[in-house]
Amino acid sequence: MKIPGIFRPYDNACMFDDMEGFARHYARMKEKGEDAAQCVGCGKCESMCPQHIPIREHLRAIREAY
Numbered sequence: 723m724k725i726p727g728i729f730r731p732y733d734n735a736c737m738f739d740d741m742e743g744f745a746r747h748y749a750r751m752k753e754k755g756e757d758a759a760q761c762v763g764c765g766k767c768e769s770m771c772p773q774h775i776p777i778r779e780h781l782r783a784i785r786e787a788y
Contacts, residue, residue: 723760725767725777727751732784748788758785 728751735744751757758781767777 723758724756725781727756728758728781728784745788748784757788758782761785 728748731744731747735741735747748757752759761778761781763778765778768775771777
């Protein structure tokens with residue numbers, strides 16, 4: 723799973739108030755099997771994150787919202 727490929731468009735949608743655009747983008751990601759549902763919750767990404775972002779929590783929220 724490419725986490726930046728999920729977070730970057732989500733961040734842009736939040737900054738530019740384009741959640742509908744993100745929803746369309748995320749639907750395409752789902753079709754390709756590249757969405758947040760691919761996260762298995764192991765936490766490896768969080769242990770490697772230099773910004774200490776709670777990645778699993780954010781992926782879960784995105785998955786539930788879209």
